[in-house]
Amino acid sequence: MQERILADFGDDAVDLEFSYSERSGRALVRFVPDRMLTERVEEVVANALAIPLLPELSDCRSAALGDELACTLPAHAPGIYEPAELENPFWIVAKKVFNFYTTRLLMPMRLRPYWTAFNVAPLIFEGIRNLFQRKLNVAVLDGAAIGAALAMRDFSTAGTIHLLLDISETLEDWTREKSRKDLASLFAGDGKPVWVLRKGEEVQIPQENVAVGDLVVVRAGARISVDGVVADGTAMVNQSSMTGEPLSVKRGIGKEVFAGTVVEEGKIVILTEGVGDETRFAKIAQVISDSEAMKAEIHGQAIQLADKIVPFSFVLSGVIFVITRNWMQAAAVLMADYSCAIKLSTPLAVRSAMLESAYFGALIKGGKCIEQLSKVDAIVLDKTGTLTRAIPEVVDVCPVNGYSREFILRNAACMEEHFPHPVADAVVRKADEEGLIHDERHAEIEYILAHGISTTLGGKRMILGSRHFVHEDEGIDLDVADAQIKRCTDTGHSTLYMAVDNELAGVIALEDPVRDSAYRFIRRLENMGMRRIIMLTGDGEASARTVASELDIEEFYAQVLPNDKTELVDTLRAEGYTVAMVGDGINDSAALSHAHVGVSMKHGADIAQETCDVMLTSERLDSLIDSMSISGLVMKRIRRNYKFIVASNTLFIGLGIFGFITPAVLALLHNSGTVLTCAYSMRPMLPEQ
Incomplete structure (x- = not known):
């Protein structure tokens, strides 16, 4: 926050420049050099922010630039941009183990059972609370395992299980914080002046x-x-x-x-x-930070399945006890569960994938988007701004019906300057290059989605837009410009048409070169096994065919309107394809929202960036390929994790049932597997570039 304040100090009024950062808790006040006012300014700042004066403002200082008062205010809760140093996980575990065994060693033998019962009581009560809420989940399983150990008066095992659960929970928190800190280190500044x-x-x-x-x-x-x-x-x-x-x-x-x-x-x-x-x-970091609200479907399915296994653990434990009459063997079944590792490793894998994708230039807005992106087998590409450079140039202006070239270009620029679009920028840039002043002389501009612009100048209606808009929608005769239109379209140039009072005034030809990386991008899509690659454009047939030929795209459609794009996406979905739509304009926003995955370019319109599921933060088309590869790999990793978790915990339970390992060892193996799975989930998926 920054503003100028006219502060009233009785007889004097002082012009202050006040800025305050909520994130860092620092305020800066600049004013004309006057040391006698410094104390008064401190009072104003302190009162305005409702904080104690002297203790909190003791860090205030004056600088050489006039009078500059910089004050450190009470700190806020640490956020994503202020990552604290993380303690080495080895020392975390070592301290907990040391404290546990030191306490047991120094504590009198008679007090140990009571001390153990006191420590494990919260876990038992949590299990009971969930049971009364008719939930048969992991908390119930953990409480039952510890309760079984206490019932057998095996206080050593109960204490060890509690220690291992505590270590596991601590390491889970550490891995989450490590993921957050990795995110912060990528996007935070270095904090230097x-x-x-x-x-x-x-x-x-x-x-x-x-x-x-x-x-x-x-x-x-x-x-x-x-x-x-x-x-x-x-x-x-x-x-x-x-x-x-x-x-x-x-x-x-x-x-x-x-x-x-x-x-x-x-x-x-x-x-x-x-x-x-x-x-x-910062915005990318915030999206990734908030992304846990958009869980992947596979995450929910895995958790549900894991919780459904809990009742079978109790049933199996009961069966083992009935057969063996051995509490130790029956309790072994309760020491391992499947959902603990799944609940932690899956979101960590998803977040790590999002972070890695952002590093490669593609911001994915949640786990659901990652899952859909991994399945994409049909991609629809808008031509202008996606496959082309998005910096078109005006190459020709053809006036007709007695209008001048200057009139066409000046008024086209005057109308287009209101709209952030590559074509509009090209027209305005050309007028500026030729020194044409395009002052506001017209009435309010009306934007007609994917068609063109309409306004009134000197009592005459003026329109600028596509051939479809001018000729078919407005019914304006284009025969008078056949030669000019043919000259432009035969070379593959895009065209804008201007009309005044139902009469064609001129044609503007634009050239938008194909991106250098576009050909490689299309080939990489083919190599990934993309079943359908479709190019769409609102330009004419000749322009579309030229670009499609240059990029070897077999399927393309010209003179496409927004509803046509949406209908195509819906048709592909109905045919069973998982569709990605790539676009950058306002006219692409509906299709972006209808596709399984909407992708917006870096320079895209605000509504396109808001609607999309993936936003490319650079001009690299390959960033989309990278994000698709990362999405596919992370889904494989999640499924691989799930198989490992089920297999390893089943093995541990089997060893416990047949008495090869004690419940305490079983708990140790289970929690160690959880930590290893989480560490594996956070590994990079693509090699460093």
Whole structure:
């Protein structure tokens, strides 16, 4: 939060610049140099934030830039961006084992049973509580196992089981925290102060006090802490943490840079556009952090199946006791359960996959999306902005019916500048290059989805859009422009049509080159076994055929409207395909939501990015391939984990039933297997690039 405040100090009014970071709990106040006002400013800040004055503001300091008061305020609960150092799990286990056996050694023999009963009582009560709630789950199983040991007066086994369950729970928490910390380390800043330009001079300020509009200076070897545009200088920037590409890229004036990337060579000045929680990295991190609300279906199925096994454990234990009359052998069945490892390893595997996919440039919005992505066998690709570079250029402007070239280009730019779309940007850019001033002289703009734009200029209705919109919907005669239209369409160029008062005024031809990586991307999809690869475009037949031919795409459709895209996706779903739709425009949003997996490009419209299930955070089409590979591998890993958990615990139960191992050893093996499964779940799925 940042704002300017006119503070009233009785006879004086002081202009203050106040900024406060909720995440870090730090406030910064800047004002005209006047040391006598410092104490008054402290009082204002303290009263405004409702905190004690002297203790909490004791860390305030004044800086050389005028008077600058930086205060550390009470800390908030640690969040994803403030990862604490994790203790080595070996020492965690060692301390618990040491404390357990030291206590037993030093405690009088008569007190040990009572001490053990006191420690295990919460687990027994938890089992009883679940039983009264008519739940027969793992908590009941654990309580029964410990209760059986106490009933046999085997306090040593009861205490050991409690220790192992405590260690297992602690290590489960550790693995969750490790996953969270890995996420934080990828997306958090390094916490170092940032150099910004103030009145032409470089000044160092805390990272959390950087605001939108600041000019941030970054030199070789430093990490970029903000999202923004290069305002000055040139540098080689390593964007591997954002895009997955190992080679640094050149970034000069006008180019975007992102928080979390590193300047390897050179020096740049960045005009800040996003800070803190508003950076692209922070938003990606938040999506991954919140993703547990979108559990994979296989996760729910595994947990349900695991809980269903619990009653059979009790039945089997009873049968063993009836046959053997041996409490120890009957209790052995209760010492191992299947759901403990499943409940932990599955979400850890999913989260690790999301984190790895984000590293390779594709943000997956939850476990459900991963599961669907692993099954995709039909993909629908929007041409413009997906297979093409999304930076089309105006290559020709053809006026007709007495209108001038300048009139067409100027007014087209005036209408298009309201809409964030690659084609609109191309028209506006061309007008700017030719020095055409496109001031607001028209009435309110009306956007007609996937058709075009309509407005009123000088009492005349003006429209700009596709051939379908202008000719078929509006009924405007295009015969007068046959030669110009043919000249554009025969070369595969896209066309925009402008009409004024039901009369064609001109045609604008645009060229959008195919991405360099598009051909390889299509071939990789084929190699993955994709059954259907379909290209859609709102452009004419000639333009669509040119791109399809260049990329060797056999199935394509031209002059497609939004409802046509949605109908195609629905048709594919009805035919049994698992469909991914890749698009970037407002007109793609409906199809994105209808597909099993909607994929939006980095430059996509806000509604497309909101609707999608997967968002590519870089221009790499291969990021989608990587995310599909990761999704397939993590689903295999989850199924492999499930087989291992069932097989190993069944083996342990069998050994316990036949008396080869004691209940305490069985509990040790079971919990050790859980920890190993979790560690395996967090391993990377793709090799480092």
